Each structure stands twice: as C-alpha cells, then as structure tokens.
Amino acid sequence: RFDVVISAVSITPERQKKAAFVPYFNAGESLLVAAGNPKNIKSLTDLCGQNVGVQTGTIEQTDLQTASSACKKAGKPEIKMVVLQDQTAVIQLLANQRVVATYQDSPVTDYYNKQNPGKFAVGGSVVNAGLEGIVVRKSDTAMFNAVKNAFNKAKSDGTYSQLIQKWGLTNEAISMVDRRTLVA
The missing domain is CATH 3.40.190.10 (Periplasmic binding protein-like II)
Known part of the structure; x- marks a missing residue:
C-alpha cells in the first residue's frame, strides 16, 4: 500500500x-513515430492494421483498444498493440522498427523526441489534454x-x-x- x-x-x-x-x-497524449513520419501517421485512425507500442495500464492503452474496435467496425484491420510494462522498452520497439508508432503522454513523446534528434518525430498533434x-x-x-x-x-x-x-x-x-x- x-x-x-x-x-x-x-x-x-x-x-x-x-x-x-x-x-x-x-x-495530453501523442504519437511518436520514426523520423520523417514515413507512414504519415497523424491520428489513431491511421493505425488500423499497424503495430503500435504502448505501456500497460495507461489511458493510452485504453484509447488504442477503443480505436482498434473502431477500425474493426469500419471494416479495417485492428491495431496490433505491443503492450509492455516499461515505457523505455516501448520506445525501444520504435527505435528497432518493431512498431510504426508508440502512444504515450505528450511530455514523454516530446522528451524522447528531444533526446534522440533525427531518430523520431511527433505524429500529429496532442489530443485529450487534461x-x-x-x-x-x-x-x-x-x-x-x-x-x-x-x-x-x-x-x-x-x-x-x-x-x-x-x-x-x-x-x-x-x-x-x-x-x-x-x-x-
């Protein structure tokens, strides 16, 4: 306790x-993608059928589950979530090109983007700020x-x-x- x-x-x-x-x-929440955003990912709707990293137990995991259901309802493939306990390990998935994006709190996105110049980019804008x-x-x-x-x-x-x-x-x-x- x-x-x-x-x-x-x-x-x-x-x-x-x-x-x-x-x-x-x-x-808020935001997406971290590879430098240059080669898949042109700007929102969760762009993630249908894609591998996406997220930390377990987060609001972002819940949002991705909702977005994945919306993909399925629209006749598109569901989002393939790779859920890990540790946020650094989630980011490493993107660095190793095992996912096309990671989804996390916006300051975390900004931090990893700033710490790794030329390696990552922010996909889209901040959503669900609070x-x-x-x-x-x-x-x-x-x-x-x-x-x-x-x-x-x-x-x-x-x-x-x-x-x-x-x-x-x-x-x-x-x-x-x-x-x-x-x-x-």
Missing part, C-alpha cells in the same frame, strides 16, 4: 470516485492537505517553475491548487 502516488496519473471522473488528486501538470495529479486516498484528508500545501509552496517559492523550465515543460505547467479535486 502507498500513501501517495505521483506518476503522471490522469485525473478522470472514474478515478475521482476512488481517490483524491492534487493536480500538478497538464498533459490534468494529471498526485493521488491520495480519499479518506486521508491530512495527507491530501499536506501534499496540496507542499505543492503550492513549491509553486510560490519558484521551485515548480524552475523544474518545469529545466525539463522543457512550460506548456504543461499549472497554476495554484486552491480546491480539492475529487468527486464526493
């Missing part, structure tokens, strides 16, 4: 029924308040801004957290 989880957890209505969230980041949060048990109000207050302190003293800038994530930064983000 854990008291707190911080790992790019998307805040969804379903998750809010089970846990409290301190929002700390904005992110808040990601630090997860706390709904019943643990003291922990929630401690995390929220610590985050707000990091924002007000400039630490958050410094980290956001250091990692090139200025588009993903959020403002102060003033309310509890959960569904009662």
Whole structure:
C-alpha cells in the first residue's frame, strides 16, 4: 500500500470516485513515430492494421483498444498493440522498427523526441489534454492537505517553475491548487 502516488496519473471522473488528486501538470497524449513520419501517421485512425507500442495500464492503452474496435467496425484491420510494462522498452520497439508508432503522454513523446534528434518525430498533434495529479486516498484528508500545501509552496517559492523550465515543460505547467479535486 502507498500513501501517495505521483506518476503522471490522469485525473478522470472514474478515478475521482476512488481517490483524491492534487493536480500538478497538464498533459495530453501523442504519437511518436520514426523520423520523417514515413507512414504519415497523424491520428489513431491511421493505425488500423499497424503495430503500435504502448505501456500497460495507461489511458493510452485504453484509447488504442477503443480505436482498434473502431477500425474493426469500419471494416479495417485492428491495431496490433505491443503492450509492455516499461515505457523505455516501448520506445525501444520504435527505435528497432518493431512498431510504426508508440502512444504515450505528450511530455514523454516530446522528451524522447528531444533526446534522440533525427531518430523520431511527433505524429500529429496532442489530443485529450487534461490534468494529471498526485493521488491520495480519499479518506486521508491530512495527507491530501499536506501534499496540496507542499505543492503550492513549491509553486510560490519558484521551485515548480524552475523544474518545469529545466525539463522543457512550460506548456504543461499549472497554476495554484486552491480546491480539492475529487468527486464526493
């Protein structure tokens, strides 16, 4: 058991029924493809019949399953998902040309693209942008308040801004957290 989880957890209505969230980041989802985007992949609809890498248990895996069903319904081949536990291993699939794309949080796409100049490209644009949060048990109000207050302190003293800038994530930064983000 854990008291707190911080790992790019998307805040969804379903998750809010089970846990409290301190929002700390904005992110969406995006595709990473080979340099030059040789398959001209711009959206999930371009992935019908293609091998695509994704990390297990993510929103992106669920989205790919939905897109794969839509492919089948449209009479096209389903998306062939290669699902792995580790995101670095997912990216390695693309580097080794075992998949035509990987699908993950947009900052992860941007990070790997930036770290590997000339090897990868972003396919299409960011979709499903929304808040990601630090997860706390709904019943643990003291922990929630401690995390929220610590985050707000990091924002007000400039630490958050410094980290956001250091990692090139200025588009993903959020403002102060003033309310509890959960569904009662």
